[in-house]
Amino acid sequence: MSGYNYEIIKVSVIQWYEKVLSGLKNQDGIILSKNSEDTLIIDFDFQNCIAQLSVTNLQFVPYQFVYFEAIAIETSNQIYCFFDDDTWQKSDVINALDKALIFCSNYKVTYVNPSIFTHWN
Numbered sequence: 001m002s003g004y005n006y007e008i009i010k011v012s013v014i015q016w017y018e019k020v021l022s023g024l025k026n027q028d029g030i031i032l033s034k035n036s037e038d039t040l041i042i043d044f045d046f047q048n049c050i051a052q053l054s055v056t057n058l059q060f061v062p063y064q065f066v067y068f069e070a071i072a073i074e075t076s077n078q079i080y081c082f083f084d085d086d087t088w089q090k091s092d093v094i095n096a097l098d099k100a101l102i103f104c105s106n107y108k109v110t111y112v113n114p115s116i117f118t119h120w121n
Helices: 006-022 090-106
Strands: 030-035 039-045 049-056 066-072 078-083
Touching: 006 030, 006 039, 006 049, 006 090, 049 078, 049 090, 066 090, 078 090
Parallel strands: none
Antiparallel strands: 030 039, 039 049, 049 066, 066 078
């Protein structure tokens, strides 16, 4: 049996979620939105972005089991994304989640004043 299947990944992500949640002072920023037989969804509310982690066992999705996407609140632009494929292992998912959490926690809005641009005629 392979060390990478939906059940193993789902349990590992739930353990990761519980570990992250226990380390937070304000736990309102991470919500387990759905936990069903074939879908796990965790929503994140960071200072400058929002994100969603989906772990699914659905067919016809462009990833194996895991999809993470973060969007900047101010611009609605995607700022971070990753998904797994059939070459990943459990440790790859946990490492990618740790990196995504660090990136999103540290993400800062960079504002560019439009008046600095000169319009050429």
